Amino acid sequence: MNDKVVLVTGGASGIGAATVAAFAEAGAVVGVCDIDEAGAERVASAHEGAFAVPMDVTDAAGVKAAVDDVASAHGGIDVLANVAGWDRVMPFVETDPEFWDRVIAINYRGILATCHAVIPHMVARGGGAIVNTASEAGRNGSSGEAVYSGTKGGVIAFSKALAREVARHGIRVNVVAPGLVDTPLLQGMISEGHGRLMEAIVKATPIRRFGRPEEVAEAILFLASDRASFITGQTLGVSGGLVMG
Ligand code: NAD
Secondary structure, eight states: OTTOEEEEETTTSHHHHHHHHHHHHTTOEEEEEESOHHHHHHHHHTSTTEEEEEOOTTOHHHHHHHHHHHHHHHTOOOEEEEOOOOOOOOOGGGOOHHHHHHHHIIIIIHHHHHHHHHHHHHHHHTOEEEEEEOOTHHHHOOTTOHHHHHHHHHHHHHHHHHHHHHGGGTEEEEEEEEOSBOSHHHHHHIIIIIHHHHHHHHHTSSSOSOBOHHHHHHHHHHHHSGGGTTOOSOEEEESTTSSOO
């Protein structure tokens, strides 16, 4: 990753922050993109070559402006790791259209916005790699996360279609599908009273524990690297075997 220019959305926390660390350690120049500007500054200041990029992925025009700024300051963009995401656990019948819009805006449209902004820069550079973060919920469904599961399934299908479109430009597009990973998002769900649901998911996980953010970050780094040069359109489960195949 020496001197590669990398953008990580959701880089201020959890899996995104671990992804920033993994790329920075591998020698990349990393833009820590997040709506949480203070968090992005904090993570960026902990890694040589990292810098904060204030970004709300639901604001497509703002995403484009931020991406264009990074590309002109650093001579292009090599890797986009989309990690930003959000959910709240509740039965589907208790959700409302405002909630649907928020979940879709962050988890699905956010990925459309960043890919749309970054791909022209990768085409100009003659290649690149995109890794989108879905969830095993997007392959198997997750009780209490119906809308979220739909957005993550959408991320997987979108990524496959995009992989087909952009392969001719030397751009690879892959997906990581985490299971339960110990992050502030997961801890928030537990503190909101969903600990028993999480315990049940751990029981259904052959490797019976939560994942660590670094374990997902390693998978993202691999898929973004030249070691994965013949891999595109794939979904890699990082979930202790929760979903197989
Ligand atoms: P987290 O809450 O710790 O971090 C998410 C980050 O995304 C935060 O820094 C937040 O500020 C940022 N973010 C939220 N909305 C944003 C927006 N509009 N624009 C820019 N940034 C925004 O969560 P996490 O657990 O690290 O999750 C990271 C990704 O992994 C998400 O896509 C999530 O859906 C996925 N995932 C997590 C788990 C898990 O168990 N933790 C499981 C499956 C999938």
